[in-house]
Amino acid sequence: MxxxxxxxxxxxxxxxxxxxxxxxxxxxxxxSLTVAPTNDETLSRMTIxxxxxxxxxxxxxxxxxxxxxxxxxxxxxxxxxxxxxxALVKIDVNPNFxxxxxxxxxxxxxxxxxxxxxxxxxxxxxxxxxxxxFLEAIDALKILEVSRTGVTGVCQKREY
Amino acid sequence: MKLNGAQILVNCLQNEGVEHIxxxxxxxxxxxxxxxxACDNIAHILVRHEQGAVHGADGYARVSxxxxxxxxxxxxxxxxxxxxxxxxxxxxxxxxxxxxxVSSAVIGNDAFQEVDAVGITRSCVKHxxxxxxxxxxxxxxxxxxxxxxxxxxxxxxxxxxxxxxITEIEFDGYPKSINMRxxxxxxxxxxxxxxxxxxxITQAKKPIIYSGGGSVIGNAxxxxxxxxxxxxxxxxxxxxxxxxxxxxxSQSLGMLGMHGTYEANMAMHDSDCIIAVGARFxxxxxxxxxxxxxxxxIIHIDIDPSSVGKTVGVDVAIIGQVNDALxxxxxxxxxxxxxxxxxxxxxxxxxxxxxxxxxxxxxxVIKPQSVIEALYEVTQGEAIVTSDVGQHQMWAAQYYPFDxxxxxxxxxxxxxxxxxxxxxxxxxxxDPKADVACVTGEGSIQMMLxxxxxxxxxxxxxxxxxxxxGYLGMVRQWQEFFYEKRYAMSYMDAxxxxxxxxxxxxxxxxxxxxxxxxxxxxxxxxxxxxxxxFVDILxxxxxxxxxxxxxxxxxxxMLLAGRDEMASVNDEGLHxx
Ligand SMILES: Cc1ncc(C[n+]2csc(CCOP(=O)(O)OP(=O)(O)O)c2C)c(N)n1
Ligand SMILES: [Mg+2]
Numbered sequence: 079m080x081x082x083x084x085x086x087x088x089x090x091x092x093x094x095x096x097x098x099x100x101x102x103x104x105x106x107x108x109x110s111l112t113v114a115p116t117n118d119e120t121l122s123r124m125t126i127x128x129x130x131x132x133x134x135x136x137x138x139x140x141x142x143x144x145x146x147x148x149x150x151x152x153x154x155x156x157x158x159x160x161x162x163x164x165a166l167v168k169i170d171v172n173p174n175f176x177x178x179x180x181x182x183x184x185x186x187x188x189x190x191x192x193x194x195x196x197x198x199x200x201x202x203x204x205x206x207x208x209x210x211x212f213l214e215a216i217d218a219l220k221i222l223e224v225s226r227t228g229v230t231g232v233c234q235k236r237e238y
Numbered sequence: 239m240k241l242n243g244a245q246i247l248v249n250c251l252q253n254e255g256v257e258h259i260x261x262x263x264x265x266x267x268x269x270x271x272x273x274x275x276a277c278d279n280i281a282h283i284l285v286r287h288e289q290g291a292v293h294g295a296d297g298y299a300r301v302s303x304x305x306x307x308x309x310x311x312x313x314x315x316x317x318x319x320x321x322x323x324x325x326x327x328x329x330x331x332x333x334x335x336x337x338x339x340v341s342s343a344v345i346g347n348d349a350f351q352e353v354d355a356v357g358i359t360r361s362c363v364k365h366x367x368x369x370x371x372x373x374x375x376x377x378x379x380x381x382x383x384x385x386x387x388x389x390x391x392x393x394x395x396x397x398x399x400x401x402x403x404i405t406e407i408e409f410d411g412y413p414k415s416i417n418m419r420x421x422x423x424x425x426x427x428x429x430x431x432x433x434x435x436x437x438x439i440t441q442a443k444k445p446i447i448y449s450g451g452g453s454v455i456g457n458a459x460x461x462x463x464x465x466x467x468x469x470x471x472x473x474x475x476x477x478x479x480x481x482x483x484x485x486x487x488s489q490s491l492g493m494l495g496m497h498g499t500y501e502a503n504m505a506m507h508d509s510d511c512i513i514a515v516g517a518r519f520x521x522x523x524x525x526x527x528x529x530x531x532x533x534x535x536i537i538h539i540d541i542d543p544s545s546v547g548k549t550v551g552v553d554v555a556i557i558g559q560v561n562d563a564l565x566x567x568x569x570x571x572x573x574x575x576x577x578x579x580x581x582x583x584x585x586x587x588x589x590x591x592x593x594x595x596x597x598x599x600x601x602x603v604i605k606p607q608s609v610i611e612a613l614y615e616v617t618q619g620e621a622i623v624t625s626d627v628g629q630h631q632m633w634a635a636q637y638y639p640f641d642x643x644x645x646x647x648x649x650x651x652x653x654x655x656x657x658x659x660x661x662x663x664x665x666x667x668x669d670p671k672a673d674v675a676c677v678t679g680e681g682s683i684q685m686m687l688x689x690x691x692x693x694x695x696x697x698x699x700x701x702x703x704x705x706x707x708g709y710l711g712m713v714r715q716w717q718e719f720f721y722e723k724r725y726a727m728s729y730m731d732a733x734x735x736x737x738x739x740x741x742x743x744x745x746x747x748x749x750x751x752x753x754x755x756x757x758x759x760x761x762x763x764x765x766x767x768x769x770x771x772f773v774d775i776l777x778x779x780x781x782x783x784x785x786x787x788x789x790x791x792x793x794x795x796m797l798l799a800g801r802d803e804m805a806s807v808n809d810e811g812l813h814x815x
Contacts, residue, residue, distance in 0.1 A: 137548060
């Protein structure tokens, strides 16, 4: 099953490679990984999406917790949470298909953030699934380039 | 007080109570050596190879329970140390390794003797630090010792750039305490889990205690003894745990696992309640996981939550120090009644009757098992025994019953050939009054031979017991069993004359070729209190380690000497190491 794991890390050089190294050394799978600073300048927030059965996810959480630079680990999937991903998609816009493409953008809540004579750059935001659905809806041949941020998320409770 | 980084480092080490450092100099650490030279309460042991430094610090830590310290230079100094660091990491040994690094201004330029030390060691340390600013140094040293010695211990690397050691700053003393929000290793034992464990223990008809290295590292021998006595349960110990509970006691079933006793493995297999104490269910212990302990409820005591449920699912997890957990169990069991387990003990006595450690003697050859038995006799079971890796290691573990902890020193997790000799040197420095024996093989000893020279310089007399079977015996055994006797590269031609070799290093060499010479030679060796003696003993080249659970098999599918001369392995087993 797919799990979203959220970490707070000490903002130290090397902290990211400790996490990434742990996943490769122990053969855990990473679907996506995002990391950025937070309002507390001593901390970074990292969000990892991984796939595994409950035993593996439990090991992942414990092994992450064991890393000295990791301050907190939360399995968001085990609680009420909000998940978001953003994708920028550059699309080949042939006038014959423009109407169809516009329809897909509309249906998936996409936003055209840049347009040229024959391309669109579309921003899609939502659960990963929405991004994937959008990419699927646009015929693969029309996609020139995709850049997804990977998932980020927060727990809905005030504290956890 | 204005000090440079190197002087600050030495000041920090003094404050940590460090008395011995094992190391080797080089360009990046010259300032540190200069500062060490001016310090007269830290003894520095100049090894002959950095791997020897780390194994030396490791043996020292295992015997003393203190944090071992090693010091190496950048580049090749660090890479040579990596095997030692990984060895310590696998066996959870408290250690701080200090490495020099090129100056921060040239980091990343592929400078002379630059390697990414933090990157290379990341997966084999508990934690590591790169220090680029002298102002950070004291705090990092404090953190390093704190991390290395608390919770589940392990090696911590401090990689220090050369400019950090040179820069002078105003130093206002070593920090008294350290607070790390991201590292809180000590957990209180959970009362709810104790209750659950007690419920299982009080119902157990076929209980067994399975104790590991955590009982040694956690200094829990006394408590383990009380718990075992209190319950009258049988106890088996892992290769890493030997000595925490006295092997000669009647409740002890000996070692379990791949080369464990019949009674230990059969009792594990048939048990209905296993109490794992500071043990981690590794593959040498469990054999085939699908066949592991099919009837048992499992209670697992460990300081490291990630050890719990890693390979084997457990019913009750007690996270905390072994001492605290056992103490809580003893208190909780005080007014409880246990099931009568006479029938269980009767069954165990039957398994004991199989006498799985019996071996065939042959006239004209020295059996390796008999060497260990003679060693036990001559040292009256009181020696510190370090070992290398191979058949000799298993025989030492099987035939030298350890009654006290921190006397059996071996690389169980990584299985590092070359560990034994430098570890013996470290052991002798930690406990100068003890007799120290290094049980080794002609293969392993050649991996760290150069430390014979260090041992002369620093006067660390140990007895090297070389079980010379002319083969990389453990490899040969697997080839005999699983590769139809195709002995690819397990025979070493052109062995040195170990007697002359020992002599050329300034030690005593004794060669033993006949059985009747064995005991007199050992007696003579141990009489030489202040000399290192290399006893080269020609042992039966064809002897195999029994009993054995072949890879892929279960505990109840053991092979016994005499009964099963040849092992076979299934396809699944062939994939295992
Ligand atoms: C550094 C290292 N390389 C290779 C091995 C694989 N290995 C395990 S036991 C063994 C043979 C050891 O031979 P020896 O020291 O003569 O001991 P014996 O088994 O003959 O008693 C080998 C090569 C190892 N454990 N460590
Ligand atoms: Mg050999």
